Amino acid sequence: MSDGHSAAISWSDARRLAHETGRARSGGVELVPIADATGRTLAGDLTALAPLPGYASSAMDGWVVAGDAPWRLGAPILAGDRPASAPLAAGTARAITTGGPIPHGSRGVLRSENGTTRDGMLLRAASVRPDEPRAGEHVRHIGEEIAEGEPLLPSGVILTPPRVALAAVAGYDSLPVREVPAADVVLLGSEVIGSGIPAPGLVRDAYSPHFPALLAGMGVRVRELRHLSDDLAATTGALRASSASLVLSTGGTAGSAADHVRGALRELGAALVIDGVAMRPGHPVMLALLPGDRPMLCLPGNPLAAMLTLASIGLPLVDGLLGRPLAALGTVQLADEVKNESGQTRLVTFTLHADGAAPTSRQGSGMLRGLAASDGVAVIPPGGAPAGSRAETVPLPW
Structure with missing residues (x-):
């Protein structure tokens, strides 16, 4: 086992090194339907396929007008109507709903509460500004939010619901995302039980109930979760049998006679990237590269130490594997x-x-x-x- 980083390193350096280790081993890319993209990691920069809005439209219910008041009323315009081919003549108004296409030649939109109609004519209400609507007022202009070809989202961002919605309105039906890393989790400890109230000398398993959901939220799919007693042969065998792109373990990282992770890594010829971090809690954490250049994060056994180490060292590793930037503190x-x-x-x-x-x-x-x-x-x-x-x-x- 190579000990290129045999001394405990600083917490900030460990975060950076974990991220770099993951980034150098980031996985493949797949194209998924946009309805399946929420929560995934974008694998390429997105630019707008079309302007947004794609046509000039009304920002509210009212009347689209041309020229000065009073305006003669024409046929109404509804959202979903095709844009009119003929311009709106001066002195004319047409009732319009929010999202309705604005005809060429229009001045703007008079809000529904700011106008009155009588005998086929539209007038401003008495309390309304004499110049309402000003040119372009209450109109959503073509490309006002997004111009065609404009950058939308950078590679490496997590596709939240608002980002997926933005990609959809910008014209995308599918999105390139990073493949989800598959992880095997090995929980070590002869004293650990999976249910009930532990007898003296035993403790409850603090990880199995939440690790699959926690790791899924980080962007990792748990393929197998195993509990092993403190035994060198069993630990080595479990790690040798794993073919997952990421392996996590809890416990067995300290130096007692019951801690066998280091011995198992040595027998497998793994390379240590991180061998202890100058942090409390969590200092006996290790990050190794198993045969096949697959990262293994070895978390301490104590629950708080393991959780805080997963958050501060494990999350940068996973972000790197998924092509995400190192999260700012x-x-x-x-x-x-x-x-x-x-x-x-x-x-x-x-x-x-x-x-x-x-x-x-x-x-x-x-x-x-x-x-x-x-x-x-x-x-x-x-x-x-x-x-x-x-x-x-x-x-x-x-």
């Missing part, structure tokens, strides 16, 4: 002083209050209560951070 103002005498980056769960972010209670590496109650996770540098200062925050995948 947020910021928050601290309501209280947060101490950090460890010399390492400290990840602190917090709740938001009127005067800023306050650390939650019960956030030891083996605890989940503080994370479950939190509004976010702050990044506290060595030396700590005073009350009133701003701290960076971790993008969370939940």
Whole structure:
């Protein structure tokens, strides 16, 4: 096993290196119907196939008018009508609904509440501006939102519902997206049980109930999730049998006699990319390359450590695999002083209050209560951070 990064590296360097590792191994591209694209990662820059709006249309219900008042009323125009071939003659008005096509020669649209009709004529209401409508008023002009060929979305963005809607109105029926990485998850620990109240010496499985949904939200499909006892042969065999493009494990990364991930990686000839990170909790995390150049993220066994490591190191790895940019850190103002005498980056769960972010209670590496109650996770540098200062925050995948 190559130990190119045998010393613990900084938290920020680990994020960058995890992202670069994933980016160098990003998967293929597939074309999917636009109805199936929500939540996927765009695999190419999109430009508008047509202008939006594609024709001049009314922005509201009323009358489209030409020339000066009073206006003689013509046939109404409805949304969905084809644009008129003849221009609207001066002194003429036609009732129009929102989205109705504006005829050539029109001045603008008089709102429905601002006009009155009598004897086939349209007049402005008494309280209305004498120049309403001004030229182009209440008209959606061709290409007002998007010009044909204009950039719409960059490659690497997650296709949220508004982005899919934008692509649809810009003329797309299908979209190129990154293939979803398939992951195998190995949960290690002889003391872990899957149901019920654990007897003394045992603990409940904190990962199986939510890992598939959590990873799916990150853009990964869990192919297989296995629980193994702390055993070198079993761990090595499970990793050797996996052909997934991404492997994740929990537990077994420390140096005790019951921790076998490092030994299994050595037997498989894996290359270590990250071997420990100067962070608390989560410092024994490893990132390795299995045979076939497939990344394996080895998370600590303690629940809070594993979750915060997945968020801060695992998410950049997955973003890289999917061709996404490394997510920028947020910021928050601290309501209280947060101490950090460890010399390492400290990840602190917090709740938001009127005067800023306050650390939650019960956030030891083996605890989940503080994370479950939190509004976010702050990044506290060595030396700590005073009350009133701003701290960076971790993008969370939940």
